[in-house]
Amino acid sequence: MIPIEYWLILSSLLLAVGVYGVMTRRNAIVVLMSIEIMLNAANINLVAFSSYYSSLHPTLGTDATGQAFALFSIAIAAAEVAVGLAILLSVYRRYQTIDVDKINILRW
Amino acid sequence: MDVLQYAWLIPVFPFIAFILIALMPKRTLGWEDGWGYGIAGAGGALALSFLVIWEVMNGNTLTEDAPRTTWLIIGGYEVTFGIWIDQLAALMLLVVSIVGTLVVVYSGGYMHAEGETRRRYYAEIMLFISVMYGLVIADNYLQMFIFWELVGLCSYLLIGFWYQKPSAASAAKRAFIVTRVGDIMFMAGIILLFKYVGNLDFAVLFDVNSGAAGAPTVPSDILILSTALIFGGAIGKSAQFPLHEWLPDAMEGPTTVSALIHAATMVKAGVYLTARTYPLLVQTPESLLFAAVIGGVTALIAATCALAANDIKRVLAYSTISQLGYMILGLGAGGYLVYHLQNPSGYTAATFHLMNHAFFKALLFLCAGSVIHAVGTNDMRLMGGLRKHMKITSTTMLIGALAIAGVPPLSGFWSKDEVLAAVYHAGDLDPIFLLLWVLGIATAFMTAFYMFRMWFMTFAGKARSDYHAHESPRIMTIPLIILAGLAITSGFALFAGDGFKAFMELPIEEHVLAGHESAMDVAVEIFTDPLTYVSLALAVVGILLAYRMYYMPGFDRSVFARGTAGTLQRALENRWYISKFYDDFACKVWYGFSLVCDAFDRRVIDGAVNGFSYLGASIGGIIRKAQSGNVQRYASLIILGIVILLAFLLFVVPWGGW
Numbered sequence: 001m002i003p004i005e006y007w008l009i010l011s012s013l014l015l016a017v018g019v020y021g022v023m024t025r026r027n028a029i030v031v032l033m034s035i036e037i038m039l040n041a042a043n044i045n046l047v048a049f050s051s052y053y054s055s056l057h058p059t060l061g062t063d064a065t066g067q068a069f070a071l072f073s074i075a076i077a078a079a080e081v082a083v084g085l086a087i088l089l090s091v092y093r094r095y096q097t098i099d100v101d102k103i104n105i106l107r108w
Numbered sequence: 109m110d111v112l113q114y115a116w117l118i119p120v121f122p123f124i125a126f127i128l129i130a131l132m133p134k135r136t137l138g139w140e141d142g143w144g145y146g147i148a149g150a151g152g153a154l155a156l157s158f159l160v161i162w163e164v165m166n167g168n169t170l171t172e173d174a175p176r177t178t179w180l181i182i183g184g185y186e187v188t189f190g191i192w193i194d195q196l197a198a199l200m201l202l203v204v205s206i207v208g209t210l211v212v213v214y215s216g217g218y219m220h221a222e223g224e225t226r227r228r229y230y231a232e233i234m235l236f237i238s239v240m241y242g243l244v245i246a247d248n249y250l251q252m253f254i255f256w257e258l259v260g261l262c263s264y265l266l267i268g269f270w271y272q273k274p275s276a277a278s279a280a281k282r283a284f285i286v287t288r289v290g291d292i293m294f295m296a297g298i299i300l301l302f303k304y305v306g307n308l309d310f311a312v313l314f315d316v317n318s319g320a321a322g323a324p325t326v327p328s329d330i331l332i333l334s335t336a337l338i339f340g341g342a343i344g345k346s347a348q349f350p351l352h353e354w355l356p357d358a359m360e361g362p363t364t365v366s367a368l369i370h371a372a373t374m375v376k377a378g379v380y381l382t383a384r385t386y387p388l389l390v391q392t393p394e395s396l397l398f399a400a401v402i403g404g405v406t407a408l409i410a411a412t413c414a415l416a417a418n419d420i421k422r423v424l425a426y427s428t429i430s431q432l433g434y435m436i437l438g439l440g441a442g443g444y445l446v447y448h449l450q451n452p453s454g455y456t457a458a459t460f461h462l463m464n465h466a467f468f469k470a471l472l473f474l475c476a477g478s479v480i481h482a483v484g485t486n487d488m489r490l491m492g493g494l495r496k497h498m499k500i501t502s503t504t505m506l507i508g509a510l511a512i513a514g515v516p517p518l519s520g521f522w523s524k525d526e527v528l529a530a531v532y533h534a535g536d537l538d539p540i541f542l543l544l545w546v547l548g549i550a551t552a553f554m555t556a557f558y559m560f561r562m563w564f565m566t567f568a569g570k571a572r573s574d575y576h577a578h579e580s581p582r583i584m585t586i587p588l589i590i591l592a593g594l595a596i597t598s599g600f601a602l603f604a605g606d607g608f609k610a611f612m613e614l615p616i617e618e619h620v621l622a623g624h625e626s627a628m629d630v631a632v633e634i635f636t637d638p639l640t641y642v643s644l645a646l647a648v649v650g651i652l653l654a655y656r657m658y659y660m661p662g663f664d665r666s667v668f669a670r671g672t673a674g675t676l677q678r679a680l681e682n683r684w685y686i687s688k689f690y691d692d693f694a695c696k697v698w699y700g701f702s703l704v705c706d707a708f709d710r711r712v713i714d715g716a717v718n719g720f721s722y723l724g725a726s727i728g729g730i731i732r733k734a735q736s737g738n739v740q741r742y743a744s745l746i747i748l749g750i751v752i753l754l755a756f757l758l759f760v761v762p763w764g765g766w
Contacts, residue, residue, distance in 0.1 A: 022740065023743060024740075103739075
């Protein structure tokens, strides 16, 4: 069994990649993809802790709560992608660009 | 059926007339644009008032146990409206109902030429009559104050009836603002009483400091202050010095309004208030002395101003102020007599003068209205010789002038003499009343003089301008004849039945008095008192002097234009410069102060407010740069915030031992 620390390091790295992408990429599609990476980092955490919890309490059998939450999270991520892409499509129709540096009219 | 229970209906009749005249379609108004409704409303109130007065004369009153209706509940205190019918209220009901009804009748002739605006006139007159009745029958100070303000409003509206004239508009404003000074004092007085007693009902307040079980107590200095403040309301409403200058200006209104509001009823409200407050006033000799001095000074100043006035209505206006001063003087001196000797003669004399004055002064004003109606001017210098053309008016006005001058057996003689006698007797208690008595006697002399100066200038001699005078229509002369009859006979009320004094002293009797004299004693007392003959002689001398100066030919009046006499004459014509003083004070001192306040407001207060808003705007201008619109920068800041928070939780919190 792989120790929990490995999973946590993996998910931290994935989150850092996602955050880096959100903060630096100009293309809104790539920003959206980076957000997906951050979500998946969280999903890994959920599954990892779920498994870790079961290993700590062998008498309780397999606890699937964390895994079920991961499934919910994936479903919500799918919905979020749909909404996000729809917004980006509208933005593109309006401004002919999806460069997030240029989409900044909501300001002082 | 107990009529007194229904006394609250008295103001309802004129109020319904007011609503109908004000709101009904024009074609339903009938005669004279609402005159018919006015007569009906005033007549209904007159009939019910007379029933109520009859009950009171039979010895029934309705005071403490009168029906009340709750109007407002504030915390634990219920504001109630009720009625309070005692002898004093009955007296005022008599005055308001008779004069009110006769003035409405008379208006049918006097206002005939006014056309469409008559509707507004009748509506306002009916509203006035209604709220005046309301004031008279009020059973607590708050209710009285509300109606007090409403009569002031009606006075304002009717003085400014011809509001197209700038002088009328400004006179209306002046009357409203000057009386408001008194109203504020009145309000302060009742607030003070409320603070200490927690109630404004006469039934509770009149027991103050009486020592009866459950009676509230008020510290004597507070009682003095509050009664003096309530009397301040009377100073404003009854046009007493130094707030008297609005009344002569109020003559800008129609003469009927002057007769009703500014001679017979509303200006009497101040005297009525003072008499109403008597159970409190007689406990505070300081306030009584204040009232007496104000009354005496007012009587003299107003009488002197009347000597030189050339406007027939202004003569009457000053005369009204002067006579109101008499009543206040009588009440002040009478309170002293009650306080020290348990003698109510001043109170009865002043209220008696209130009634008599209402009749003869309404008569004089309506006569003046008849003259103005015929000649078309107020200036007596342009009149003269009207006796030949206006027999009824000149005769009735002569009766009025004799009554106010104090010639027996007309009404003014009895009541004025009673007032002066009461003041003289109060002189035994405090010598200042002897001085006030001298002022009163001098006023009596001047009253006789200026009244006959007015009569001779108006009716005697030859016409001094080109006019075609004619006697007024019967609708105007009949009220004159009725009022002339009252001016002759109302003085005999002193001897009717048990006598006027025995009747009037009843309401204060239960508080302070015991025993009274019979009508016969009163008559004997009057005719054996040398003071009676002093005031009578002065009245006759005044009349003869006026006869010499303004009727007989060959008197050179130009002596009044030179030297000391000239200075005095100019001072009188300028009303002792009191009006000018107020104007100067308002236009220079107060305006200068207002300019300073204005500068302070603009520079300091507005400056502070604007400074703060500028400061806020400047800071906002700096920190709004953070709102860049760049989503990625926001995300970076959120992450930075999370990192800082985590670092805090991980390192600082355990290290600090929290």
